[in-house]
Amino acid sequence: MNQPTPFPGDVTTGRRGSRAALSGAAAKRVERPAPLRQAVYEALIDLIVNRTLQPGQHLVEVELAEYLGVSRQPVREALQRLQTEGWVDLRPAQGAFVHMPTEEEADQLLSVRAVLETHSARLAAERAEEADVDHLWELQARGQAAVEVNDIDGVVAANAALHAFVTKLSGNTVLAEMIGMVDRRVRWYYTPIAGRRGADSWIEHADLIRAISAKDVELAGTIMTQHTDRTRQAYHDRPRGDRA
Amino acid sequence: MNQPTPFPGDVTTGRRGSRAALSGAAAKRVERPAPLRQAVYEALIDLIVNRTLQPGQHLVEVELAEYLGVSRQPVREALQRLQTEGWVDLRPAQGAFVHMPTEEEADQLLSVRAVLETHSARLAAERAEEADVDHLWELQARGQAAVEVNDIDGVVAANAALHAFVTKLSGNTVLAEMIGMVDRRVRWYYTPIAGRRGADSWIEHADLIRAISAKDVELAGTIMTQHTDRTRQAYHDRPRGDRA
DNA sequence: CACCTGAACTTTGCATACAACAACCTGTAT
DNA sequence: ATACAGGTTGTTGTATGCAAAGTTCAGGTG
Incomplete structure (x- = not known):
């Protein structure tokens, strides 16, 4: 992973960058359909809170994916978020475990x-x-x-x-x-x-x-x-x- | 996305689950090599903090990926984390924008x-x-x-x-x-x-x-x-x- | 001239595929 | 019987492919 090069898309990357940057918060706030990962994220919190997924339990991505009827991808992305919010622990090369509250x-x-x-x-x-x-x-x-x-x-x-x-x-x-x-x-x-x-x-x-x-x-x-x-x-x- | 079914891997999912769950915090803490997404995550924060990526800028996944020499996947996962920590805003179907501090x-x-x-x-x-x-x-x-x-x-x-x-x-x-x-x-x-x-x-x-x-x-x-x-x-x- | 319309292009979101790694299990030697 | 070695299986991490959604821009219309 290099680092020195001055990121190409610098100030005005592509057409979106410049426009969106300038309009900022004033941008139209059209209601977009929430992505699947959002639904997965919410579903997982629910499963954790209601103890369907128990503390310490190993969460296998494909199982969650099949259970929720999606692919591993959205699951993985949801897990990232869940980690930073303290719901699960992500151990490298081992996967996600429901966080164990002490x-x-x-x-x-x-x-x-x-x-x-x-x-x-x-x-x-x-x-x-x-x-x-x-x-x-x-x-x-x-x-x-x-x-x-x-x-x-x-x-x-x-x-x-x-x-x-x-x-x-x-x-x-x-x-x-x-x-x-x-x-x-x-x-x-x-x-x-x-x-x-x-x-x-x-x-x-x-x-x-x-x-x-x-x-x-x-x-x-x-x-x-x-x-x-x-x-x-x-x-x-x-x-x-x-x-x- | 269904919901009712009682999650299959319930208490003792697979071999890892049971063992890891029971051993809990006492599990061996072997130092694993950090995944790529971790490096991406850190690199991105750095790029944001040092203003290489400016507030409001649209972050195109492939550009970041190429710049960092990885695929889009780790980038996407890093972005998820960055969002929950307030570094970027993820707009559905539009992508990531460096957060604009007001x-x-x-x-x-x-x-x-x-x-x-x-x-x-x-x-x-x-x-x-x-x-x-x-x-x-x-x-x-x-x-x-x-x-x-x-x-x-x-x-x-x-x-x-x-x-x-x-x-x-x-x-x-x-x-x-x-x-x-x-x-x-x-x-x-x-x-x-x-x-x-x-x-x-x-x-x-x-x-x-x-x-x-x-x-x-x-x-x-x-x-x-x-x-x-x-x-x-x-x-x-x-x-x-x-x-x- | 401003505004709308639609086609081309870009980018995201999700799915699938494959390689690397870890845990597990079996069989053998001690 | 116990400890160790090597194969086997299962799971993660990353890459690639493809469809859907979004953006831009050209051209037509009022």
Whole structure:
């Protein structure tokens, strides 16, 4: 693999390069049909999260390909992405293995998530408008209702929606993306206890919304820190059988 | 793409699967030769960082492949990874474009980095041993020396080394990985002003090390926050010509 | 002259093919 | 019986081929 030569297509490579470069973000955002690899990527995450593919399991490309009805190619490309997001480990010349979450790693993830969510709560408190607060209360009510009828899935969904909305309110898309990724992994690690600490959680949410509504940045941050730390505690205190 | 069928290779797929799954992390870590795609991946980051491939430029797979002396395949796989790490944008049916950093995004990245680094500083203060502190002082001295002889590259390198070591001290590898990724992107975004605010920066570093040495978690966090915020300011205050 | 239309060309996305490598298994020697 | 060697099988890594989608440009039309 050489290196010195000054890449041929330098500044204005071909016709697309120049045009696309200049138009930049303003380029027409036509909805294109998602490539197959995208579907494969999503399907694999699903298979991993719902434990069809178990931690440590060796993923043989042709098997996945046949199972999903595609060729190895899109599978390989999806696996690349899955690796950088921490779902699988790619061992050279050996292939992909579903990532094995350790106690330690799960805790580190929760720790990072706590910090990121706290930051997002502070930013949200700075920027939230009245309409946003209204929407937050709406989500809160939905979660509360789900708790009362013991609808676990509903609780989890509402919880995710609320956190996602706070994240969105932060206005920091980079932060939002990171939280999204960390969140999915965290949820995978301790799926079993999701929704366990239902009621308390929603009282804390109400406090958080009040803080955001009052634009009290410090308070919002503090509440979120406590909130996420408690989830972390719930993870540590969970019964042995629930552990990954 | 079907979905219902219970993935065939279920628990113990093939011979490798079972063994590797059970042995887990204890598996022999033989050094395998890195695949080509790895080299391609690194080469591309390099080409992007050093501006051979300019932001917004359309990356044609065959051109990259020929340039690097490989086929399209490894290039495509490398591009997948580069996308999830934010170096390129993959538009369906149109290909890869070098990511175009906006003012806003750069700021958001700096904001996230500040939070992550602060967290890492706090953790480092909790865990640092004497030997670690010694090493920190050594790195500090190296940076200080580089500042005095106006060795920009030396300053940048020492700076990176110091931050990396603090990150390592935090003991949170998930956090470390994230910081690493964010850091590389940040550095790319504002390469031009790297090393600009040399001297001040190193005074702040000394304060940080003292706080870590004293195991003063709060102080270490505060100093790191201020430190990173100042870099952020430097970014905003930089002369117009330096902007991306 | 601006705008639309369609054909030529380019590039991606996916599938297939093949070589290199790793794990496994069998048979033999000790 | 155990340890080792060599063949065998299975899987990955890379290259190539082909169809579909996208872009450009020429020429016609209002």
